[in-house]
Amino acid sequence: MKQSYKQFVIRDWQKSDRSSAAEVIRRVLEEYGLPWQPEEADRDVIEVETAYFGTGGEFWVVETEGKIVGTAAYYPVKRDSKEVEIRKMYLLPQVRGQGLGKYLLQKLEKAIANKGFKVIYLETASVLKEAVILYEKNCYQPMTEVATARCDRSYYKKLNRLNSS
Template sequence: MHEQYRNYTIRSWQPEDRQAAAEVIKTALAEYGLGWEPDGADRDVLEVERCYVDRGGEFWVIELQGQIVGTSAYYPCLVGASAPDNRGEKAVEIRKMYLSRHVRGQGLGTYLLGALEQAIVDRGYQEIWIETASILTAAVKLYEESGYQPATGVETPRCDRVYVKVLSLDC
């Protein structure tokens, strides 16, 4: 992945991005009174290779003038009896969609969600799941306005909402 949106570069994560990506997420969470959980919900940011790349997903960073100002990612949901999510064979979960405060409100989140959806459709997936917290009101609004439907089965302790969107393969 490597594309431009306005003055932003959206590209695939590289190992040297680990700390900067973690800082964007940690800072965004703190703004909303949510804790950084390096041994829990945020372990995947520190282990991108294992949690995304090796699992067949993608993790993107968003740069502005050479600085990482956002992240977005997805990975295929696990299937089978041992899978904690059991959300379907052709399902993915979008995760870690965070933007630094100074770049919010410019349409970047909407653009990122669309780019993620297109990448997911291109890989043949049919469902997208997203977990979020009610306090992240802009994210909740974005998901609901983008056709995501409330569902059940929240797995991340700091989240209290889960959404699903069934994709049309002609998106």
């Protein structure tokens, strides 16, 4: 996958992206006072091949001027019922406010629907106010269960045929 949005290139993660993508996520988490947990919640960023590609998911990076400035990913959580979790959707501060988050979310939803998945889950933290607003504006419904310690919000969205067109 490779596509453009304004001055950004969104493409599939490659092995050479491992440290740069992890650094983007670490920086955004620390900006909001959240811990970077490479042995726990962020282990999937270190082990992209296993966590995403090995399970039927995808991991994308966002570049501008040859530098990675964002990430977005998903992987299946329950194969029988066609459910996925959106993960690692992070943008550096200098690229926020340009519609990139909304664009990424729409592209993730389309990719997920095109693979036949029916339900999307995600977790976030209240301090990530922009993310909470984005998900709620895009019809994600709150849930009570949260599996990740640093997160205090979870959402789901059921996909329908309209999402896959």
